[in-house]
Each structure stands twice: as structure tokens, then as C-alpha cells.
Amino acid sequence: MSDSLLTLTQLSPHVWILPRHPDKNRVQATIGMVLTENHTILIDAGNSLQLARQIQAALLAIDAPPISHVIYTHHHWDHTFGACVYGVPAIAHQLSLQFLTDMRQQNLGETHLRTKVERNPKLILDWTAADWATFEIMLPEITYEGEEQYHFDNVTLELQHVGGVHAADSTVVKVVEDGVMFLGDCYYPAPRYENPTDQMLDMAMLSNLLDEKYDHYIDGHNAPMQTRHVRRILRSQALLARLNESRH
Numbered sequence: 001m002s003d004s005l006l007t008l009t010q011l012s013p014h015v016w017i018l019p020r021h022p023d024k025n026r027v028q029a030t031i032g033m034v035l036t037e038n039h040t041i042l043i044d045a046g047n048s049l050q051l052a053r054q055i056q057a058a059l060l061a062i063d064a065p066p067i068s069h070v071i072y073t074h075h076h077w078d079h080t081f082g083a084c085v086y087g088v089p090a091i092a093h094q095l096s097l098q099f100l101t102d103m104r105q106q107n108l109g110e111t112h113l114r115t116k117v118e119r120n121p122k123l124i125l126d127w128t129a130a131d132w133a134t135f136e137i138m139l140p141e142i143t144y145e146g147e148e149q150y151h152f153d154n155v156t157l158e159l160q161h162v163g164g165v166h167a168a169d170s171t172v173v174k175v176v177e178d179g180v181m182f183l184g185d186c187y188y189p190a191p192r193y194e195n196p197t198d199q200m201l202d203m204a205m206l207s208n209l210l211d212e213k214y215d216h217y218i219d220g221h222n223a224p225m226q227t228r229h230v231r232r233i234l235r236s237q238a239l240l241a242r243l244n245e246s247r248h
């Protein structure tokens with residue numbers, strides 16, 4: 001598995017993705033790739049060095065321009081730990097810089113993942129001793145607050161800080177010309193180890209993010225959605241809420 005070439009999926013003229021791994025025990029989040037004339041910009045870095053190297057190989061196979069930047073949707077390990085392989089600057093919210101700086105100061109790389117394996121022995125991690133020897137948490141060199149636009153050739157990437165209970169630094173990345181929105185994990189509940197009882201999705205946030213100019217909504221751990229899928233989720237959640245109310 002580790003040597004096979006990953007299959008990337010093209011969603012729109014400039015956007016490709018590596019969809020999230022269907023096996024939840026791999027905790028392998030979706031990775032976005034924006035290909036412009038001269039740049040490839042990654043949206044999230046992958047959960048390991050091995051995956052990052054596979055991404056490089058897969059991009060080479062489709063003749064993508066060199067990777068120039070990585071954007072973090074938030075600081076969690078499964079979105080950031082592959083970053084040191086690429087050797088390019090990362091862009092993220094100011095809070096992501098704070099969280100990652102804390103993790104780096106506390107040396108929370110290997111120990112962080114060891115704790116996760118203790119909590120969930122089924123977790124599958126593609127890390128070797130050699131990987132850990134070269135691993136480094138990559139701090140974002142470019143940070144923003146509120147909202148910011150970055151231009152790469154003729155493509156505009158709009159970053160919007162949405163925060164939320166899953167991670168206070170959650171950023172949504174909009175590929176403006178293509179109508180593609182990367183949500184990261186922004187509308188998810190808090191990680192289970194932080195709050196095991198409340199596992200509700202933030203439907204108000206998802207509903208606020210729906211925008212008629214965007215047809216593709218890509219989150220961290222589900223299959224890509226189109227507007228109609230998002231609307232269906234919102235309708236079914238609203239129905240559930242009404243049913244719950246009528247029971248009281």
C-alpha cells in the first residue's frame with residue numbers, strides 16, 4: 001500500500017483532492033490541491049511524512065507545478081504533521097501558529113500520537129523510526145486574522161476564520177473562481193477526548209457557510225459534497241430537531 005501511487009480526483013479546473021481515507025482508524029483527512037499555472041497550493045498537509053511523500057509522487061504523475069505553499073485548515077496533527085516534507089511556507093490563522101508553537105515547545109509530536117494509540121489501539125499510523133527522526137512540527141510562516149485573500153496566478157484563495165468547538169483556529173478556504181469551499185473540520189464537534197458526551201455537528205455554522213457561488217463543499221473526514229448534499233443534511237437535521245421537540 002505504501003508504495004502504490006495515490007489516485008487524485010479532479011473536482012474543478014484548478015482543484016484536485018485526495019479524498020479522506022474511508023477507514024476511520026487511519027484518521028487520514030482529505031487533502032486539497034489547487035493547481036495554477038506556476039504553483040500548487042496544498043490545503044492541509046497530510047497526517048504523516050509517508051503520506052506527504054506519496055502526495056508529492058502523485059502530483060508529479062499529473063505534471064503539477066511545484067508545491068509553493070501549504071494552507072492549514074486548523075492545527076490538528078492529521079492536517080499538519082506531513083508538512084515538513086514539502087519544504088515550503090505554511091499559511092494559517094494566527095491561532096494555529098499559537099497552538100502549533102505550544103505543541104512544538106512541549107515536544108508533542110510522537111508523544112501526542114502515542115497517547116492517541118493508547119486511547120484507540122485500532123488506530124493505524126504510518127510512522128517509522130526514521131520518519132520520527134526527521135519530523136518537525138512546521139509553524140506557519142504566514143498568518144492572517146479575520147479574512148484574507150491570496151492570489152496565485154489567476155486563482156484567488158479566500159481564507160475565512162470561522163473557529164467553532166472543534167478547533168478555535170478553524171479556517172475555511174474558498175477557491176473563488178472554481179466555486180469550491182474547503183471546510184476542514186470546522187462544523188464537527190469537539191474531539192472525543194475533549195468532550196465525549198456532546199457529539200453534535202454545528203448545523204448553524206454549516207448553514208451560514210452555504211453560498212450560491214459555491215457548489216463543492218469539501219470537509220476533512222467525509223466524501224466531497226455538492227450543494228444538494230449539504231442542503232439534504234441541513235433538512236434532515238432540522239427534521240430531527242423538530243421531532244425531538246414534539247416529544248416533550
Ligand SMILES: [Zn+2]
Pocket residue numbers: 074076166167185
Ligand atoms: Zn480536526
